[in-house]
Amino acid sequence: MKRIAIVGGGIAGVSAAYELAMQRQAGVPVEFTLLEATQRLGGIVETERRDGFVVECGPDSWVTEKPWARELAVELGLEKEIIFSQDERRKTYLAENRTLVALPDGMRMMVPMQWASVLNSPLFSWQAKLAYLREPKLAEQLKATALDASSAAHDESVRNFVHRHFGAEVADTIAAPLLAGVFGGDIASLSARGVLPAYVALEREHGSLILGLQERARQNVDAGIQAAPIFSTLRNGLEGLIEAMAACIPASSMRCGTTVEVIERVGDRWRIRGASSKNVEDTLCECFDAVLMATPAKTTARLLRPLDAQLPELLPQQASSAIVVAFAFAAEWAQSLRIPRGFGFLVPQRSQAAAIMPDATQENLETLAQRALLACTFIDQKFFHRAPPGAVLLRAFFGGAAAPALLQEDDTTLLTLAHTALGRIIGRLPEPNFALVRRWPDSLPLYPVGHLERIQNLEDRMAEFPCMRLIGNAYRGVGLPDLIHAGRTAAREMTTAVQNCNL
Ligand SMILES: Cc1cc2nc3c(=O)[nH]c(=O)nc-3n(C[C@H](O)[C@H](O)[C@H](O)COP(=O)(O)OP(=O)(O)OC[C@H]3O[C@@H](n4cnc5c(N)ncnc54)[C@H](O)[C@@H]3O)c2cc1C
Missing domain, CATH: 3.50.50.60 (FAD/NAD(P)-binding domain)
Structure with missing residues (x-):
């Protein structure tokens, strides 16, 4: 055999x-x-179930649009276990100078689906808003210069790709933190074809990403297809x-x-x-x-x-390293928290090069942790069944150039650093009922x-x-x-x- x-x-x-x-x-x-x-x-897929909380130590969901995880779950008899993100609560914030500013509603990554929310957003300058308004008008030009599907050699950086459509401000304000929250990498060196294949295909077909997504939404409405929630997962963890x-x-x-x-x-x-x-x-x-x-x-x-x-x-x-720190607050403690409605926040990337400091004093460690903090998910709002009623589950994601310097710190230090870093953005946190840390060194290859x-x-x-x-x-x-x-x-x-x- x-x-x-x-x-x-x-x-x-x-x-x-x-x-x-x-x-x-x-x-x-x-x-x-x-x-x-x-x-x-399971490798990076790991779930900790404790005191009624379901804490994902690695991935927390899959993208609903791609069928293979759902197909597998159904085949395994887990169909009834599949739950979806609570998209009616979907709001993502950017942590700007210790305050949370909401990304405009209806964004598909950096592509707007609702004009009013982009035009009214305090996040963008008028130049960026004009760049958004101009993109559909450049459709033919963008189509003519689109990346060639038949040649794997034809590639560019994600930053370049986004810049061609919406300019530098959108690339740096939205695309960079969104992709850092997934890859922990710098969009100036990530491959557009490797990381954004769906958007690259959309550009080839429609030139304009805005027109392409609008056209797709129209086709779905005509075919009676309801917009599916963006993320799926399993009730009891992945x-x-x-x-x-x-x-x-x-x-x-x-x-x-x-x-x-x-x-x-x-x-x-x-x-x-x-x-x-x-x-x-x-x-x-x-x-x-x-x-x-x-x-x-x-x-x-x-x-x-x-x-x-x-x-x-x-x-x-190259691969980026990630550190996940989760804080679980039972309902009685959660009452004192002031977590806004939404799925979580992203932290815009600052100059990461300056983040590596030779001596690990507490002050430097705190600066490192602030720089390495890429995102925090309000898990209990993103998915039901992840926390008991009234409880709060926060999951911080540390990565990027500053993360490797934190990997060797012990759990107690990382918990303190994460507690402080989150507290600076969403207000002082009480002690959690429990917390956990997972280190994933070199876990996300950078394409x-x-x-x-x-x-x-x-x-x-x-x-x-x-x-x-x-x-x-x-x-x-x-x-x-x-x-x-x-x-x-x-x-x-x-x-x-x-x-x-x-x-
Ligand atoms: C923090 C984090 C959050 C993420 N969130 C999401 C998400 O929400 N949704 C999503 O779709 N993706 C997410 N990802 C990405 C996704 O989780 C990973 O890409 C995926 O789990 C990697 O699976 P893998 O099988 O390729 O590798 P791994 O999970 O790394 O598995 C490799 C395995 O090989 C074993 N191994 C290594 N060396 C040897 C050896 N010499 N001999 C035998 N065994 C060996 C390791 O122990 C490990 O078990 C996330 C990743 C991270 C790090």
Whole structure:
């Protein structure tokens, strides 16, 4: 029987393993082993359920528009568990000089869908408002200069892309903090094609992003399609997806606590060597017909280097680190909080270069934390069922250039820093009923300009190894739906490949 190894048990690897388990159930003669370094599956997907709160330590939702997470949840019998963002409460603020200024209503990222709210917004100068008004008139010109779909080499930075449509102020005021809140990166170096593929496609079709979104909204109305809530998640937390998939994977096909150290070609097969995190005697040395690598970019680069020294160069070279700090306030404490109605706030990026300070005095740490604070979500308002009635759940997201300097601080220090940093923006916070900290070092690969071309080159080069595939957030999307889709597709392709080749 053909054997497939999956290295890495984050959402991408577990989705691949689940797909292989389904294939086996359907009678496909294939064996597989999921190798995960830590003792738990899920990678960045982790939910803590405590005192009636559901706290997401990593991702908190998926984008409803992409179907693959919902499809998976339905297939796993979790349809009734799916809940949506409370979009009627959707308001996002920018923290400007310690005060919260609301982003205009009806924005689709940096693209307005309601003129009045943009024109009345105190966030923009009249020049920025004029730039918004002008964009639809530039449709033909923008279409003529749109990024070429047929050439992966044709790319530009996100900042450039937004600047071409709406000018510098909109790029820096809205696009930068919005994308920093997702990637922790600088829009001047992020790839427009890698990070905003839907907007790039919209530009190709309509030139103007405003006209494109208006046209799409009209088509939906004509077709009787109601606007869906933007975000979906599971009532009891996203780790429920991992748990439900894991329940379908035979225990004999999972090996947690095993760090893969070497992957080498032996004849037509792959020999994988690894070490157990618990028992030094329990080493792994097994041969497989195919390998699905679902590890973070840095690990993948290290494992691939001995096979082909060029491959690691084609992977994203930089990844941002994130720190999530959540504060849970039970109803009696929450009463003293003055949290505005909305989903949360974003913090505009200041000059991050100055953020790295050599000596870690408390004062410097506080400055670092303020600079690293990218966003805070008012979780109990974004989703129902995340906190008991009347309670408040806040989740702060630290990232960007200042975050690595905070990673080594202990939990108590990080909690104090986060408490102070949030307090400066939304008013002094009482002590929470409980709080938690999660560090995700190098967790979000930054797709630089030209990313998709490099990934194309990587995939072309990988053709040398027909029974090895790379999945995970370093390639064609960091969001959960994309990773579920990529994991399941790669697993299906791999079973076909190993069945067809005479190994
Ligand atoms: C704070 C945060 C918030 C986010 N919010 C959202 C959101 O709301 N919605 C959304 O769609 N996306 C979100 N994302 C992005 C998304 O969560 C990630 O892109 C995704 O979870 C990554 O999954 P993965 O399987 O590629 O990698 P990972 O989850 O990093 O999994 C990789 C796995 O490989 C294992 N591993 C590493 N080395 C080895 C080795 N040598 N041997 C064996 N195993 C190894 C690791 O232990 C890990 O379990 C967020 C990300 C972060 C950091």
